[in-house]
Amino acid sequence: MDAISTxxxxxxxxxxxxxxxxxxxxxxxxxxxxxxxxxxDFARQHAAECLRRPHPLRLAA
Structure with a gap:
């Protein structure tokens, strides 16, 4: 529905x-x-505060 960058x-x-x-x-x-x-607003606030880099995608083995 929406995607917000950190x-x-x-x-x-x-x-x-x-x-x-x-x-x-x-x-x-x-x-x-x-x-x-x-x-x-909750998601925008989290995006503004989160300083962690994106995790690599984990593929199922």
């Missing part, structure tokens, strides 16, 4: 869940948020 080059993805709530996932610190408070 200062360190990671991305905070925002998803709309089937029940209408939002969740977010950060490729830098790995934080996954699913709360009623997870909205675009």
């Amino acid at each position: 200062q360190a080059g990671a991305i905070v993805f925002v998803y709309k869940d089937p029940d209408g709530t939002l969740s977010s996932d950060c490729t830098g610190c790995g934080e996954y948020a699913w709360t009623l408070a997870a909205d675009h």
Whole structure:
């Protein structure tokens, strides 16, 4: 639904869940948020504060 870049080059993805709530996932610190408070402002705030570089993708063996 949305992708917000962090200062360190990671991305905070925002998803709309089937029940209408939002969740977010950060490729830098790995934080996954699913709360009623997870909205675009929440994701933007996390993106502004997260200083971790993006993790490399892990492929299943």
